[in-house]
Amino acid sequence: MMDTPEKTRTSSSLSKFEDSPVFNYINSLSPIKPVKSVHVTQTFNPLSFASLPSIFTSPHVSSHKESRFLKRSTDPSKPELSSADGTKASTNEENFDPGVSLGEVSFELSNEPSRTAIELPQTLPYVCGSPKCDPTPCVIEMNCVSESTRTSLAIVPFVQEDSQKGLSDGVEIQESSGKGLSDGVEVAATFQIEQKRETIGCEWEGLISDTSDLLIFNSPNDSEAFRGVIQKSLEAGTIELNEINHVNESFEDNNVTNFVSAGLTDYMETHMSAPYSMKPGSNLHRGFRRRCLDFEVLAARRKSLDGGSNTNSSVDSKLEPGNLGGDSSRCIVPGIGLHLNALAIASRDNRSTKVETLLSGTEKLILPCSTTSNSPTAGQETAHESFLASASTERETNDVENRVKLADDASQASAYVVNEEFNQNSPKKKIRRLEQAGESEACKRCNCKKSKCLKLYCECFAAGVYCIEPCSCQDCFNKPIHEDTVLTTRKQIESRNPLAFAPKVIRTSDPIPEVGEDSITTPASARHKRGCNCKKSNCLKKYCECFQGGVGCSINCRCEGCKNAFGLKDGSAIVEAEGEPEDGETAPSDKNARNKNSEKTDILNTEEQNPAALPTTPLQLHRPLVQLPFSSKSKPPRSFITIGSSSALYTGNRYGKPNIIRPQSIIEKHFQSVREDETPEILRGNSSPGTGIKTLSPNSKRISPPQCELGSIPGGARSGRKLILQSIPSFPSLTPNH
């Protein structure tokens, strides 16, 4: 199923390219072609974001952040910049100076001729710079060439700097393939940015999409807009692609746009003078609020895959325009990044499917604000699904129904990207819903009053994202402008608990039976990493993190009277209720059996009262008892780690290998290096732990390896998943061999 579409897409990608407006554009070189506006809404290619700095990224990563964005100030004097002067800057890992305006940036990555063009739509949405600015959009073209199979990434963020700096006609940035891109992969990207005039700066980001699709940034009404479109040649089989896809997904899920916007906004507010002020109401604003964390990592990861030695190449590679105006200390829009949590998940569903979504911009859904998301389905796991919100977790177990429900839930938080193809149910509808939701409730976030959003109490902070407009927090420090503070705090917390920012729910379809054999019973084959400690809620309400995460309780839980509909502590399935919970409580199933049973009542009540209460149906078995659909309002479970995928890696690194206990930093690095190791192995099937590698969490909880998860996934789905498996990168740590 999935394969077909993917393959098709992949194969057709080139053709599409040519056909695509972008391609035409490139040929014509005329800067101003209206990009087929996929959505007025912002469509992003996640990859680009990866480059954005996020607070949460590990230090080393963080360094890269800035480099990724090019700042460009529009030069009022010059209406268009197509190719004009090109100033060249080498993007190699160095940071480029933000200060300089760029007219044109080109990346050249070697081999494969894929071209990507980023266009900033002239037409509408994009208005660079302040309102004053000439509406003329800036156009960025990128040509990316990647080696045959490898995916190459080029991320080129553009940031406009002050108008004063003005753009020179064109600045070219080249990235040496060698450095930036690792071994085989070379990416050439040429960005042409055309700007028209004045203005204060616009910030541009170039996005790279796997697919041929364009990324579009919508500019806010007045002030800014960007679009970046980068296309990448994709190859289905490659993991990298998958990763990219995931990234994209993640972005979408996370509402990348929001992040971006937020980042821009913040950045502008922080660094820019008045002209940039973004209006909250503006599209831009809405579109980009929140920043994700650690996108860089992803990028890094790619690099690593290509060539371990080359770190930071494409992604990390920092563009240094020769002179970018140097003042602005930050070129980058702060705060945009991929959420770490997401990272973990990201790889998991590497389904190539993702590409598809990217291709059609329309297909993409973005739910704003989601920090966590549920991945809807097990059976069909689209990359989208898999890669939900930053923190998100996946639940494989969910059915289509669940998906639908989830989609509905989208309002809550996470963004889902729904691919039409994948969605059996009219995807478009879902998308719409999601989008709508995104604007409305989806963005709703934290409500912190005392924590300053710098503690794990804060959902946003815990999820690794900046607080955004929808948040009702007070004295919030979880903003890009307080990046340092956020980072510091984050580090402190991590020092205390390296897993603090890890997804709380880990998928474990661990083949290996654990004591509780939870995995077996648990629908999702996922468990809360630490287990809950519920005393009064009987694990039937969202107070219970296990329940909230849509997973059953495990032996790790210290809950009392566990009635978790997703699985009892003892591991007995709800339906079956054979065993009573450790506490001696009857299993839900039993309860069902006994209609009179008060417990059951509770459960039902919970559901009824809180439709949202349960994210997904945990076990098929359970189902009858409780419906756990997330209500539209309910938030999807926060963080799940999908072990199967990169997430697995994530967990694996930390948990699995004792030696590797590096929290995020590991992960981040991991991305850089991961590819090499993981991919191959995964493909090989060695990758991991699967066989049995169990990892212990700090708590000494076991985490099942990713593979297991895959295995665990209900069979039917698997058929098409071959790609997925391949694509799923495992984190290095997971692999036993390593």
Place this chain on the structure above:
DNA sequence: GAGTTTGAAACT
């Protein structure tokens, strides 16, 4: 929307 309940996070 305000107040209460709950359990994780933080603190001791």
Place this chain on the structure above:
DNA sequence: CAGTTTCAAACTC
């Protein structure tokens, strides 16, 4: 590591 406090989400009214 256990007990207590703080906190904000979840829940109730």
